[in-house]
Amino acid sequence: MLSLVKKVLAVAVDRELLPVNVAAGLGRPTRETPRTKVLTQEEMRAIFATLETEPADVRDLLTLRFLTATRTGEALALRVRDLDLDARTWTIPPEVAKTHQALRVPLVDQAVSIHRATAAERGADAYVFPTTLPTLSASGRRTGVWDAYDRIRTKSGVGLKGHDARRWWASTAAALGVPHEVIARALGHQVPGITAKHYAVEGYEPAVRHAMERVARHLDAILTKTEPAKVVPLRA
Numbered sequence: 001m002l003s004l005v006k007k008v009l010a011v012a013v014d015r016e017l018l019p020v021n022v023a024a025g026l027g028r029p030t031r032e033t034p035r036t037k038v039l040t041q042e043e044m045r046a047i048f049a050t051l052e053t054e055p056a057d058v059r060d061l062l063t064l065r066f067l068t069a070t071r072t073g074e075a076l077a078l079r080v081r082d083l084d085l086d087a088r089t090w091t092i093p094p095e096v097a098k099t100h101q102a103l104r105v106p107l108v109d110q111a112v113s114i115h116r117a118t119a120a121e122r123g124a125d126a127y128v129f130p131t132t133l134p135t136l137s138a139s140g141r142r143t144g145v146w147d148a149y150d151r152i153r154t155k156s157g158v159g160l161k162g163h164d165a166r167r168w169w170a171s172t173a174a175a176l177g178v179p180h181e182v183i184a185r186a187l188g189h190q191v192p193g194i195t196a197k198h199y200a201v202e203g204y205e206p207a208v209r210h211a212m213e214r215v216a217r218h219l220d221a222i223l224t225k226t227e228p229a230k231v232v233p234l235r236a
Contacts (some may be wrong), residue, residue, distance in 0.1 A: 002028065002029065009024075011025050035052075039164055044168070046157060047062075047160060048223055049156070050151075050155045051063065051152070060128055061075055062145075062152075064111055066165045066168065066219065068090070068107070068169075068213075069166050069169035070092070074188075077146060078128045079125060079126065080122050080126050080127075080128060083150050084232075085115060088106060089105065090106050090107055106208055106209035108212050112170055164235070171185050172218055172219075173211050173215050176218060177209075184207055184210050185204040185207075186211055186212065
């Protein structure tokens with residue numbers, strides 16, 4: 001209930017109906033039970049089949065999150081200028097990233113395809129996922145997709161939650177043998193230890209990109225009910 005109140009007031013502040021979110025500093029009244037469920041292959045197919053019935057921006061947003069393991073807020077704050085489609089990267093600026101440090105996210109082919117059309121038709125400062133209520137939003141972007149999650153849960157029969165995309169990505173990567181520190185970097189987590197602290201973020205990027213490509217191929221195999229290819233084509 002507290003989480004819901006905070007979200008409602010956050011939307012009110014964004015629409016300039018309130019000057020401040022008075023619930024923002026309230027702590028949780030009880031210990032929260034962590035959600036450990038990982039989406040099954042059947043549930044993933046049901047979710048993606050449902051996404052095909054959703055508006056294009058909702059479909060692209062959720063697909064992007066499953067491909068990049070990013071947070072909802074990071075994806076909603078994505079601007080065209082944050083994308084380098086030639087380098088196939090998305091840079092999450094410090095003011096958006098949860099860790100307050102810039103995070104460079106490698107983009108797989110499917111993610112690049114999602115962005116090419118929108119990036120070409122919008123200015124650099126434009127949001128990739130703009131608000132559907134331009135007269136009520138001060139920021140110009142979506143502040144949430146709770147209504148979409150409600151529809152997807154109803155139509156797919158899957159109890160999809162916002163964090164499930166990141167949990168599915170991490171669990172899938174681990175099952176594919178991706179090292180823990182690479183998964184942590186892909187999720188934008190701080191990795192403890194002297195070596196991790198001083199190892200440049202760019203040093204992990206090839207490993208993170210390789211992991212994201214493997215997970216993307218695995219997702220494609222799930223959705224098409226085929227075995228993932230064991231031979232990986234190399235780019236020139």
